[in-house]
Amino acid sequence: MPPKRLIALDAFRGFTIAAMILVNYPGNWDHVFNPLRHTDWWGISFTDLIAPFFLFIVGISITLTYSKRLDAREKPQSMYAKLLMRALKIFAIGMFLNVLGIIDHFNWAALRWTGTLHRIAIVFLVCGLLFLHTDWKKLAVIGVVTLIAYWLAMTMIPTPGYNKVMLEPGKNLAAWFDSLYLPGKMWEKTWDPEGILSTFPAIVTGITGMLAGKLLLVQKSFEEKIITLFFYGFVAIVVGIIWNWDFPFNENIWSSSFVLVTSGMASITVSACIYVINILGHEKWAYLGVIFGMNAIAIYVLADILAIVFYGIPFGEASLNTHFFNSLTDVGVAPKIAGLLYGLLFIGINFIPAWLLYRKKVFIKL
Numbered sequence: 001m002p003p004k005r006l007i008a009l010d011a012f013r014g015f016t017i018a019a020m021i022l023v024n025y026p027g028n029w030d031h032v033f034n035p036l037r038h039t040d041w042w043g044i045s046f047t048d049l050i051a052p053f054f055l056f057i058v059g060i061s062i063t064l065t066y067s068k069r070l071d072a073r074e075k076p077q078s079m080y081a082k083l084l085m086r087a088l089k090i091f092a093i094g095m096f097l098n099v100l101g102i103i104d105h106f107n108w109a110a111l112r113w114t115g116t117l118h119r120i121a122i123v124f125l126v127c128g129l130l131f132l133h134t135d136w137k138k139l140a141v142i143g144v145v146t147l148i149a150y151w152l153a154m155t156m157i158p159t160p161g162y163n164k165v166m167l168e169p170g171k172n173l174a175a176w177f178d179s180l181y182l183p184g185k186m187w188e189k190t191w192d193p194e195g196i197l198s199t200f201p202a203i204v205t206g207i208t209g210m211l212a213g214k215l216l217l218v219q220k221s222f223e224e225k226i227i228t229l230f231f232y233g234f235v236a237i238v239v240g241i242i243w244n245w246d247f248p249f250n251e252n253i254w255s256s257s258f259v260l261v262t263s264g265m266a267s268i269t270v271s272a273c274i275y276v277i278n279i280l281g282h283e284k285w286a287y288l289g290v291i292f293g294m295n296a297i298a299i300y301v302l303a304d305i306l307a308i309v310f311y312g313i314p315f316g317e318a319s320l321n322t323h324f325f326n327s328l329t330d331v332g333v334a335p336k337i338a339g340l341l342y343g344l345l346f347i348g349i350n351f352i353p354a355w356l357l358y359r360k361k362v363f364i365k366l
Helices: 004-024 048-072 077-101 116-133 136-156 173-181 201-216 223-244 256-279 284-293 294-314 320-329 335-359
Strands: none
Touching: 004 048, 004 294, 004 335, 048 077, 048 116, 048 201, 048 256, 048 294, 077 116, 077 201, 077 294, 116 201, 116 294, 116 320, 136 201, 136 223, 136 256, 201 223, 201 256, 223 256, 256 284, 284 294, 284 335, 294 320, 294 335, 320 335
16 A cells, blocks of 8 residues: 555545546446436536546645655756656647547547646646745635636626627637637537636646645644645535536536535545545555556556447447447346446456556556
8 A cells, every 4th residue: 555644645536537437438328327427518417526526636646746845955947847748748648549539530630639638737737837836825816816817707708709798608708719729629519628718727626636735734633634624625615606606517618616616525525535544544445446546547548448449349230338238238227227337347347457557566657
């Protein structure tokens, strides 16, 4: 196991990756429980929590990693190259997966330049640079100002071409900005959930994670730390709910209220993990999460590659996921249950290489 202080974070990261695999790879997309789908536009589902949770973890990891180096009196400038290289590697892997998705009909016009890993790379780089040159008060101010500025821009600046403020898909200010400056293909024809403007509030999600990391480094007992994390998480949720009345929860445009509520939930979840693992000492249940968490990005990439085999290659008349799904529904299993069972099976398939890497003490760091 990693150092005891980090087990809760590794477990949280690992369970987040497992949840990401579950919602990305059901047995049949026509039969999925609503919480395992992204909301169409407004609101928050279980699935909508996964991306912000991971960015929150990125923020915590930045604080824990680079605080040690700053404490060792390394100059911030000496860390620029590694920060940039790691961000570029994550971005490049994201591009590789995007190319892989269209390899059978590749053309530059069909290539998407955004995605989950791309956003993680950008958030990591920006948050890392901010951490090296600011204290927690400045980080908090930057986060608050960014969320307010984004809220005012999205709710007060009329969308060009419509001459009025609009928040609908493809018709809001973020979509208009992306249509001008975002290269390549968008996720949808007229908008992209990982676009340019929405990346700014996503960076704030990383900042909230860095602030949580600052709290974890304070010389206090675990009890005091989790109480503080829980309290600030609760406050963020309350403020986010109030903000939702004017700027509703929306993952696709990463609304300011969405940032606060999801960061608050992430803070409370981290508090719960620390309480169960570090205070109550229940480390065994965290074992599965730790195995995924120690090679999180690697397993995320592996799941995308394995999906080609399990979803893309026909075996007989259908792909493996279809065979599995049909075999269950043919004996009377409800379609949504069958789809969920396949998602859990796919998590188990990805767990095997994760376990082998963990057992061999191979931890892939980009």
